[in-house]
Amino acid sequence: MIARLRVLVALSIGAVTLCLGAAFISTSWYTSLVMLGIGLLWLSVLRHGNGRVADWGLFFFVMAAVWGGLQGVGWGWLLTGVTAGLVGWDLTHYLAHLQAAAERQGEGELVHRHLLRVAGVAGGGWLLAVLTLAASIRINYIWAIVLAGLAVILLTRAVRALRSRSAE
Amino acid sequence: MNHSLLLSLLIYLPILVGLASLNPRLLVLAVPFLLYVAVGLWEKAPPVQLNARRTLQPNRLFQGEPVQVTLTFTNAGGALADLLVEDPIPDGLEVVEGDTRLLLSLESGETAEIAYTVVGKRGLHTLPGPRLTVSDSLGVFRSESQLKLPSVLFILPVVHKVPAVAIRPRRVRVYPGQIPARTGGSGVEFYGVREYQPGDPLRWINHRAGARYEQTLFVNDFEQERAVDVGLILDVRESTNLLAGSGSLLEQTIDATVTLADAFLSYGNRVGLFLYGGAIDWTFPGSGKVQRERILRALARAKMERSQVFDRLSHLPTRLFPVRSQLVLISPLQPDDLDDIISLRARGYELLLVTPDAITFEMKTLAATRNTQLAARLAQLERGHLLRTLGRAGVDVFEWDVEIPFHQVAHRALGRTRLRSQGQ
Numbered sequence: 001m002i003a004r005l006r007v008l009v010a011l012s013i014g015a016v017t018l019c020l021g022a023a024f025i026s027t028s029w030y031t032s033l034v035m036l037g038i039g040l041l042w043l044s045v046l047r048h049g050n051g052r053v054a055d056w057g058l059f060f061f062v063m064a065a066v067w068g069g070l071q072g073v074g075w076g077w078l079l080t081g082v083t084a085g086l087v088g089w090d091l092t093h094y095l096a097h098l099q100a101a102a103e104r105q106g107e108g109e110l111v112h113r114h115l116l117r118v119a120g121v122a123g124g125g126w127l128l129a130v131l132t133l134a135a136s137i138r139i140n141y142i143w144a145i146v147l148a149g150l151a152v153i154l155l156t157r158a159v160r161a162l163r164s165r166s167a168e
Numbered sequence: 169m170n171h172s173l174l175l176s177l178l179i180y181l182p183i184l185v186g187l188a189s190l191n192p193r194l195l196v197l198a199v200p201f202l203l204y205v206a207v208g209l210w211e212k213a214p215p216v217q218l219n220a221r222r223t224l225q226p227n228r229l230f231q232g233e234p235v236q237v238t239l240t241f242t243n244a245g246g247a248l249a250d251l252l253v254e255d256p257i258p259d260g261l262e263v264v265e266g267d268t269r270l271l272l273s274l275e276s277g278e279t280a281e282i283a284y285t286v287v288g289k290r291g292l293h294t295l296p297g298p299r300l301t302v303s304d305s306l307g308v309f310r311s312e313s314q315l316k317l318p319s320v321l322f323i324l325p326v327v328h329k330v331p332a333v334a335i336r337p338r339r340v341r342v343y344p345g346q347i348p349a350r351t352g353g354s355g356v357e358f359y360g361v362r363e364y365q366p367g368d369p370l371r372w373i374n375h376r377a378g379a380r381y382e383q384t385l386f387v388n389d390f391e392q393e394r395a396v397d398v399g400l401i402l403d404v405r406e407s408t409n410l411l412a413g414s415g416s417l418l419e420q421t422i423d424a425t426v427t428l429a430d431a432f433l434s435y436g437n438r439v440g441l442f443l444y445g446g447a448i449d450w451t452f453p454g455s456g457k458v459q460r461e462r463i464l465r466a467l468a469r470a471k472m473e474r475s476q477v478f479d480r481l482s483h484l485p486t487r488l489f490p491v492r493s494q495l496v497l498i499s500p501l502q503p504d505d506l507d508d509i510i511s512l513r514a515r516g517y518e519l520l521l522v523t524p525d526a527i528t529f530e531m532k533t534l535a536a537t538r539n540t541q542l543a544a545r546l547a548q549l550e551r552g553h554l555l556r557t558l559g560r561a562g563v564d565v566f567e568w569d570v571e572i573p574f575h576q577v578a579h580r581a582l583g584r585t586r587l588r589s590q591g592q
Contacts, residue, residue, distance in 0.1 A: 055174055062178050065197055066185050075193040083200045090204075093171075094307055098271065101252055105272035105280060110250070113273070117305050121207050125200030132196050148187050155183075158209070159176045 001111050005095050006046055008115070012088030013042050016061055019081030023073045024064075035064060045092055054092035061085045075133070083126045090118050171308065175205055208308025216302055217245030220315050222255075222295065228322045231290045234264060235321060239298060240281040243274045252301040253282060261288040261321075290422065292469050293321040324464045325426045328575030333431050333582045335564075337396050337494035337518040345395030346435040355390035362389050395436045397453060399489040400425055402467070403481075403499030404445035406474040410500065410530050417570070420524045421498045422467050424574040428496055428522065429463045431582075441466055442488060444481070446473025450488060481508035492516045500526040506554055510561045520564040527551060529570050 017039025024031040042057035062085065065078040094114055098104060139147070179198045186194030220241040229235055239255050255268045266284030274280060282298075297317035303310040332346055340349040352359045361377050364385035377386035402425045403409070409418040425441070432439045433455060440453030441463050451466045453459075477483055480502075489495060495517045497509065512519055527547045534540045555565050568577040 059174065059177065062181060062197065066182055066194055069182075069191060069194040069197065070185070070189060075196070078193075079196060079200075082197050086200050086204060090306065097250075097252070097307060101254075101269040101271035102267035103270045103282070105270060107271075110271070110273055113249070113305055114307075117207060117211075121204050121306070122200065125203040128203060129196035129199035132199060133192065144187075148183075151183070152180075155179065158205070159172065159179075 001107050002095070002098060005091060005098070005111060009046060009088060009091045009095055010043060012084050012091055013039055013057075015084035016081045016088055019077045019084060020061060020064055020068070023068050023077035023081065027068075027071055027073060031064070035061070038064075042088070042092075046095075051093055051096050054089050058085050058089040079126060079129050083122050083129075086125070087118055087122045171310075175201055175308070179205070204306065205308060208304050208306045211249065211304040211306065212309060213248055213250070213302040213304055213311065214246030216248065216251075216300055216311075216313055218242065218300065218315060219244050220298060220317050222298075222317055222319045224295075224319055224321055227320070228324065230324050230326050232287060232326065233323075234285045234287050236283065236285050237295070238281055238283045240279065241298070242279040243276055245276065247276050248274045248302050249305040250303045250307060253280075254299045254301075255282055255284075256296055256299060257286065258293050258295060260291050260323075261286045261293055288321070288323045290323050290325045290419070290468055291471075292465075293323065295319045295321065322465060322468055324468045325422055327430045327464070328423075328427045328573070329434075330427055330431050330575050330578045330582060332435055333428060333520075333578075335396070335398070335494045335496075335518065335520060337398075337492060338516070339490060339492040340394035340396050341438065343395040343436065344393060345437060346393050347396045347437070349392040349394040351392045352389035353392035355392050357391045358388060359391035360389045361386045363387075395438065395455070397490050397493040398432045398437050398439045399453070399493060399495045400429055400432075400439060400441045400463075401484065401495060401497045401499075402441065402443050402470065403497070403501075404443050404470055404473050405478065406445070406472045407479065408500045408502050408526075409472050410526055416472070417500045417524055417526060417529055418470070418472055420529075420570045420574065421500065421522075422470055424522050424524070424568075424578070425498050426464065426467055427575045427578060428498070429467075430460065431578075433460050433463075439463065440488070442485075443470055443473075444484060445478050446475050448485070450485075481505045482511075484508070484512070486512065486515060486517075489517065492518070494518045494520065496520045496522060498522045500524055501551075501554065503550065503554060506557060509558055509563060513562050518564075519562075520566065521558060522566045522568075523555075524570045525567055 017035055020035040021032040024035060038057055038060050042053055045051070045053045062082055065082045068078050069075060098107070098111070104110065179201045182194045182197035186192065218241045220239060223238045223240075225236045225238070227235070237255070239253070241253065251272055251274050253270045253272075257263060257268055264285050264287050266282075268282065268284055270280065270282045272280055295318065297315035299312065299314050301310055301312050336348060338350070340347060348357065352362065361374055364373065364387050368387045372387040374386045374388050378384065402421060404418060409416055409421070429439055429441065436455060438453045438455045439459060441451040443449035443466065449466065451462050454462065495512060497519065499505070499521070501521075501523050509519065509521065527544055531540070531544050555567060559565050566582065568574060
């Protein structure tokens with residue numbers, strides 16, 4: 001099961017690297033090379049088991065996606081890359097979590113359930129993002145600012161609540 | 169990086185940049201992360217309510233023997249999608265079979281167990297409660313806790329059998345034993361001749377002595393053998409017990425103390441144990457198997473200690489030991505100890521000094537240069553002088569090279585009648 005999970009991690013990292021590399025190749029090929037470098041560095045986690053590399057890898061990929069969005073790079077590549085990055089990051093940590101225990105009871109079921117959740121979140125997130133872009137709501141700038149402020153406040157509260165729960 | 173912090177960053181970054189640049193395509197980059205966090209929150213793990221029980225089989229054992237640890241736990245709360253149970257092992261124990269960590273999904277009311285085998289060093293080991301890490305099925309939010317389930321494991325030093333140790337204290341007890349009592353009576357060894365008393369066995373009559381006197385019969389008298397009081401003093405001072413590599417002299421002296429205590433107790437003597445060096449650690453004198461267990465437990469707990477009060481032997485509480493009884497001091501010795509040991513003799517105690525060869529022990533870890541060899545030679549001369557002085561003061565000195573286990577050396581040497589300053 002661990003070996004299968006390793007393959008999935010490698011595939012996810014490969015996917016995010018390819019998507020973001022492909023997104024940037026038309027505008028600046030050296031940014032594609034940087035994407036390739038980050039992807040390769042992240043892949044080294046599989047051998048050395050360092051979760052921090054995965055954290056920084058995902059962070060830099062999302063930063064790159066935001067930069068690409070500002071540059072007008074194809075958003076489909078960016079969204080798919082970011083979603084694949086999320087899957088790769090999650091699976092990297094889950095792999096380390098599994099390997100932390102030499103004994104795993106019902107390992108197949110545990111991994112299967114986790115993969116189903118991740119696949120659901122990734123697919124659902126990608127679809128929701130596409131639908132969000134497809135939907136068109138006309139509001140004026142003031143309402144946009146109010147809604148954005150509301151979103152920030154609600155998000156802050158949600159994250160604070162989550163952090164306090166995880167600290168319990 | 170903290171998961172919550174990273175996810176917050178990855179959600180806020182596209183939203184804020186998208187808002188600032190009025191670019192809706194950037195906003196949607198945050199959607200997968202938002203959904204990820206939402207699912208994690210939705211499937212948040214319930215509070216952990218585990219009923220756990222740990223069994224140690226056996227919970228009293230000798231050094232080097234394996235002990236089977238079984239941790240059984242039942243989920244008395246809600247279903248836990250991802251539970252990592254870890255039974256932490258204290259220093260001094262080593263897992264030889266099985267594993268102390270188990271990752272599982274535990275439904276409500278379900279039971280699971282962790283089983284593993286450990287071996288350990290001498291000592292009193294306390295296993296703390298198991299550490300639990302629960303998370304949702306995505307692992308977004310993890311919480312850690314520790315159950316209160318301490319278990320105590322006694323690993324006793326190994327006992328080696330040696331024959332009787334030759335001691336002859338002036339003070340003996342009224343109970344029969346194996347120590348010559350300097351008093352005539354029933355016994356084995358010839359003690360003298362006395363006039364026949366009605367009731368004396370006829371086979372005791374000494375006809376040769378009787379032939380010299382008319383009308384008078386003489387009988388052989390034998391030396392009585394009695395049990396005695398023995399006070400074992402183990403030196404646990406940090407300043408005397410050298411550490412060399414992974415071993416220490418204390419382990420050697422504990423091995424010697426166990427062997428001696430067992431030898432004295434097996435002949436019916438009353439034995440007490442004093443650990444000298446830290447706080448007052450006194451095992452009240454007693455005899456029999458219960459006392460043997462008490463002494464073994466005290467020695468299992470023994471460790472090097474540092475105390476300004478007990479830095480020298482002058483503060484040995486001699487009132488704990490009956491006057492003129494036998495004391496056995498097990499110590500690597502310091503040059504400063506000479507006067508204090510002689511003062512013990514002056515107070516009337518019979519003293520047996522059992523001392524490991526500290527210089528040879530230390531030399532094993534040092535490079536064999538000309539300087540170290542010269543230093544070792546000087547130290548040997550000083551130590552030899554110290555031991556000879558003690559021998560002249562009436563102290564029985566028994567020194568052994570720690571390369572050879574104590575019981576092997578003691579087997580041939582400690583049964584001799586007098587040991588005055590003899591090395592092995």
